[in-house]
Amino acid sequence: MLDLLREDYGEYVLGFFVISLDMQLSEDIFQSGFTREDFATFVHEYIHFLQNITTTYGVVYFNDNSKIIQLFISESYKHDERIPYPLIVDESGVENVIEEMELRSFYYGNCEQKRIHHINEVKVEKDEIIELVIPGGNLESVNIYYDDKEYPYCFGAACIQESMAYLIESEKFYGIKRTNELPYNSCELVCQKLCPDLEGRKDIIVALAELSLMHYHSGKMFVELLEYIKVKEKKFKNTIEVAEYFKEKIPHLFDNYERAYRETKDSIDFLYPSETPFVSVNDWLNEMMIKGFHFRNEYCNLISRMMDFPTTYVKEYFEELVKLFEMPALSDKNCDIYSGNCDLSLALVPIAVYNEYMGKDKQCYLYEHCKKSKVSVFGDNCKNAPWLQSLQERLCPFGLFWSYYSLDGKSIEK
Incomplete structure (x- = not known):
């Protein structure tokens, strides 16, 4: 299934660079007559777009989407007229295909919206299900046990992406405040249990979330950063200090990011072939990935830096980010498609292809x-x-x- 980040007021289609908003838009997004709440929703979804093109997890997820559709197409050639549904991808002959798809789901974690009463504990535990698929993988999940229930909520990349976007939206753009809601408050709730000194430091939590998305296993990385801060009794004034302190200690994360970035050209060329009408999407996305790579290497706190600005100035920084990275494809409640400097309406096509194969x-x-x-x-x-x-x-x-x-x-x- 497609992973949709948030679905109440808007959604971001992860790995496909499409924002859908339950509101009416105009050609100039900043002149769309947004209410304050509408604008906060737009900020939230745009942050997901930035996460998708400037972090290891986001870029890897895009590359994986391209590979999955490529696998579906390849398997379709084996059938004359009728392509069976569902395609049995584990018979494709592609090495480790099932393991890779299960690993993708494992890293993503839980994204079900759930209001809870309290957290019992947060545990890093060996995952028995993923162990069945990848024996000896020694993969651990971060589990949030809540409301005295037996089965936990899995804290992964989905939680971190949503928590990060929510905290910026609510703290700096007057978005709706939430309490004890998963996945939106998950980073805060994990901090309360594992590093209570950070309670109230939402700026630092956002910075740590952004750094965690530079790792494939974002949930585990977030917990390890918290444990390090607790043991070292580190104090930070702002997100810049967090970024500067940890960049020297986790250079391998940026090596992983560079490897994923180098794969994006092939992924883009497959999903949006350059010698076809898809060329405008191809050119735009290649440019955005290049910009994302350049600015991510220069600024570890590229997104979380918004938390350092006073509320009266943060919109200006956000608008600078929008000018820099432009607009992805925007779909409004009337099914009109808007974009920035080029036509991105064909960006929606791979979603349709993916959904048809998945029967969604x-x-x-x-x-x-x-x-x-x-x-x-x-x-x-x-x-x-x-x-x-x-x-x-x-x-x-x-x-x-x-x-x-x-x-x-x-x-x-x-």
Whole structure:
């Protein structure tokens, strides 16, 4: 399934650079007549976009999405007309494919929204389920035990991404305050148990969250940073001090980031082929990844730095980030698509392809958008069998992708 970061007022489609907002937008996002709460929601989702293009976890997740779709396409070539659903990827011959997909889920952790009463304890424990898939992997999960329940809430990258975005949104942009809500308050709740001296230091918590996303296993990294601070009795004035202190101690995290970054060009070229109408998305995303790599190496607290600014000035810094990294594809409540300096409407196509293979949507992810934009080839197949549009003389966005990879005429059995 797609991982959606937050779904109440807006959502960010992780690894696909699309923000959906339950509000009406205009060409200039800063002139959209936002209420204060609307703007805080936009900030929250844009932070997820920044996490996606400037952290190890975010970049690796994007590369993984590309590899998963590439695997689906490759498996589809083995079938003449009918592509079975679901595709059995463990029979693909690709080494360790199931292990890699399980590991991706393990690192992501739990993202279910849950209001709780109290935390009993936070434990780092060997994960018995992942051990069945990767014997001897010695992988430990960070488990939040709450409300005297037997089964814990798994603290992973999803918690850290949401907690980080929530704290910036609520502390600096007047977003809705939450108490004892998972995943939004999870970083604070873990700090209360493992490093109570940081209670109230939401700026430092955000900085540690940002550093943790530079590790594949973000949940474990967050706990290790807390333990280090507790043992060393470290005190920090602001996020800059956190970044400068830890950058020298964890250089391997930036080596991992660089390796992931070097893979992005191939990932982008597969999902948004440059010699097709997808070229505008390809060019934009390559540029954003280059910028992300450059600025992440210069500023460890690129995002968390917002916590250092007084509320009266933080919007200016946020707007500078938006100018620098531009807009991803923005979808509003009317299914209109907005973007910055280029047309990113085709950025939604890989989501539709992914969802069709995973059987997630009852109708094509692009259906309402194509209907609204009056795509000239819009027809009866668009809703439930978009792959058939690849047989048309003129191609819809889904058909364009399907045809480019020579899947014309092939259907997914549902």
